[in-house]
Amino acid sequence: MNWSIYKRNTNIFVAAIIIMFIIGLASYLSLLEYQDNAQWVIHTREVLEKTQELISQVSDAETGQRGYILTGKQRYLAPYNRANNEISHKVKVLRKLTADNPNQQRRIAIITPLIYKKLTLIKQTIKLINENNLEAALQIIKTDEGQQLMEKIRLIIKAIENEENVLLKQRLIEASNSARRTSFLIIFGSILASILVSLAKLIINQELAKRCRMEKKLQKAHDELENKVKERTAEIIQTNSKLKKEINQHNQTQAQLIHDAFHDSLTGLPNRALFVERVERALVLTKRHLDYKFAILFLDVDRFKVVNDSLGHLIGDQLLTALARRLEGCLRAGDTVARLGGDEFTILLDDIKDLNDVTNVANRINATLTGTFNFGRHEVFTTVSIGITFSTTNYKEPEELIRDADIAMYRAKKLGKARYEIFDSSMYAQAAQLLQLEMDLRRAVERQEFQVYYQPIVSLETYNITGFEALLRWQHPELGFISPEKFIPLAEETGMIVPIGYWVLREASRQMRAWQLRYPTNPPLTISVNICSKQFSHPNLIEEIRQILQDTGLEGSSLKLEITETVLMENSDSATAMILELQQMNIQLHLDDFGIGYSSLSYLHRFSCSALKIDRSFVTKIGANGENLEIVQAIISLAHSLNIDVIAEGLETMEQLRQLQIKKCQHAQGYIFSRPLDSNSVDTLIASSLHFQLDSNLLGLSHFPLSCA
Numbered sequence: 001m002n003w004s005i006y007k008r009n010t011n012i013f014v015a016a017i018i019i020m021f022i023i024g025l026a027s028y029l030s031l032l033e034y035q036d037n038a039q040w041v042i043h044t045r046e047v048l049e050k051t052q053e054l055i056s057q058v059s060d061a062e063t064g065q066r067g068y069i070l071t072g073k074q075r076y077l078a079p080y081n082r083a084n085n086e087i088s089h090k091v092k093v094l095r096k097l098t099a100d101n102p103n104q105q106r107r108i109a110i111i112t113p114l115i116y117k118k119l120t121l122i123k124q125t126i127k128l129i130n131e132n133n134l135e136a137a138l139q140i141i142k143t144d145e146g147q148q149l150m151e152k153i154r155l156i157i158k159a160i161e162n163e164e165n166v167l168l169k170q171r172l173i174e175a176s177n178s179a180r181r182t183s184f185l186i187i188f189g190s191i192l193a194s195i196l197v198s199l200a201k202l203i204i205n206q207e208l209a210k211r212c213r214m215e216k217k218l219q220k221a222h223d224e225l226e227n228k229v230k231e232r233t234a235e236i237i238q239t240n241s242k243l244k245k246e247i248n249q250h251n252q253t254q255a256q257l258i259h260d261a262f263h264d265s266l267t268g269l270p271n272r273a274l275f276v277e278r279v280e281r282a283l284v285l286t287k288r289h290l291d292y293k294f295a296i297l298f299l300d301v302d303r304f305k306v307v308n309d310s311l312g313h314l315i316g317d318q319l320l321t322a323l324a325r326r327l328e329g330c331l332r333a334g335d336t337v338a339r340l341g342g343d344e345f346t347i348l349l350d351d352i353k354d355l356n357d358v359t360n361v362a363n364r365i366n367a368t369l370t371g372t373f374n375f376g377r378h379e380v381f382t383t384v385s386i387g388i389t390f391s392t393t394n395y396k397e398p399e400e401l402i403r404d405a406d407i408a409m410y411r412a413k414k415l416g417k418a419r420y421e422i423f424d425s426s427m428y429a430q431a432a433q434l435l436q437l438e439m440d441l442r443r444a445v446e447r448q449e450f451q452v453y454y455q456p457i458v459s460l461e462t463y464n465i466t467g468f469e470a471l472l473r474w475q476h477p478e479l480g481f482i483s484p485e486k487f488i489p490l491a492e493e494t495g496m497i498v499p500i501g502y503w504v505l506r507e508a509s510r511q512m513r514a515w516q517l518r519y520p521t522n523p524p525l526t527i528s529v530n531i532c533s534k535q536f537s538h539p540n541l542i543e544e545i546r547q548i549l550q551d552t553g554l555e556g557s558s559l560k561l562e563i564t565e566t567v568l569m570e571n572s573d574s575a576t577a578m579i580l581e582l583q584q585m586n587i588q589l590h591l592d593d594f595g596i597g598y599s600s601l602s603y604l605h606r607f608s609c610s611a612l613k614i615d616r617s618f619v620t621k622i623g624a625n626g627e628n629l630e631i632v633q634a635i636i637s638l639a640h641s642l643n644i645d646v647i648a649e650g651l652e653t654m655e656q657l658r659q660l661q662i663k664k665c666q667h668a669q670g671y672i673f674s675r676p677l678d679s680n681s682v683d684t685l686i687a688s689s690l691h692f693q694l695d696s697n698l699l700g701l702s703h704f705p706l707s708c709a
Contacts, residue, residue, distance in 0.1 A: 023189030037175035044168040057083040111156040264339040267324035275338035279398035298387040298405035301343035302417040362420040383418035453676035463692040467526035470508035501535040509552040528560040556586035616650025
């Protein structure tokens, strides 16, 4: 072989090896740089995660404080106790993670005493609540100190997050650049190596043509070298492809995590965090542009629990998803609809002109939701109750707007559902009053503020008192007499109706037994007590009644339980067995408020009742023109055909009494005989006589008094 050719070939191979080594080394260094940047990205995300945990624990502690103030339940203190135990550790971890960042160290040094000061303020409030000093606790809450502390903490946390987000963005860019450099070097090295190999092959082939004896040896060496280069090139290309795939997967995962953090997994709508962020942005715009306005709509699906309980949670989830799509169709491109959780949705109407814009959207939503939702063989009809708040300069935090819209929504539900209500300041005052009333209600039993009043039930044939209906009254020490219409629904909503109901049952049974012993009659006087749905569905109802009868000595035949058709419908599965047990105790059931509900004949046939009580709304409208007489006659005839008694409620006039006697109604109660009386007044009434004397001189009057003979 010619020495110059040999030398040239050698130089080419050496150059190829050196170039490949340099490119490989550069690729390896770029890969190390990418791994280092990736590690910094993980470190920055960990700092962001810890800051979020820190602010979440402080917010949870504050939320737990409010829950404890509202309910008095110790479980709401769990977030505060957890914050007390873990805040110190989390601050140390955050300091360690940001040890290389003087700015973050300075911010952590500032935020630490603010957090402990906030926790101390919460601790003072909880201590005052535990000492029953509600006024002082509320005074602390009303001050701006706690809010100012939270605002300072959030601002510092936001500054920490902003700097970390800037670092995160820089490091992601550096990681991406490193990956691109590595890819470029690998591809460039592969191409250059292939060119050099091809050139070497050409020179070798030319030399083999001249040197036939060396052809096989040179060809073999060439083939081996080519195979090695191809294998190495394939490995490099495979590694590069794998690296690209991992980078793409990483980017997709990161994008998905960001999306999941700000969106509801069921409906795909923005979640509370993203909604609050957009409301906060809208608040900023109201300060920059005086003519900018927006509104918040708070939506709650009416009777959604019925759908879940009857059709299952799968249909319930499908309904929520379908609702989300219809709500999106009612809005403009710039508006936001979010799901806060459960069956609650919120809407941000951006850049509105006036009230009409908002009410038009609310009406459009109600109209859109009137259509049927079809899920397989199930058809579902639903409506929503909507609360509305408008942006004003008085609002400083997004949560305040959402809170007031929530209050307005509950007003819409209270007024009949399937409608909207616009928030005004009186609603907040009423909500605060309702909260105070709930707290007073929880203490009313302990303070013996409840009283049982008794209204006589009179035979319309003999005018003799056959029994009494027990009626609950609340004499508040500051507010005076509170109507049952105000506190009974609240007691049912909070579940306090169950212990209150048992107290009424026990007190009424004790008092009736005392009257039976003091004023014996044949048959004995009876007592009627109302039972609500929650009390009727209580698992220990039968045992409680049995224990009350045993403790008071009252016979079961002297106790009448009054329930409504709604109670039977809501507890239809267990009602049959429960009624059978009550009948075995000789306790009679009276169907109360008959005529205003479903008036279902199937329920009368299925559940054995001893009497129907005609609702006062029918009795009070009986007049000379015969109004409501057909309905009253139908109820009485139905009761007679079923061989059960009839009791008319709300009897007030002579004409009403005459008509009921003509229709052969057996019993009645109302102001014509007596108002509800306390136990002392009933003692006086029974002691004078159990018979009411009709004044014949007043027979022509619309209203007349009956005196006890």
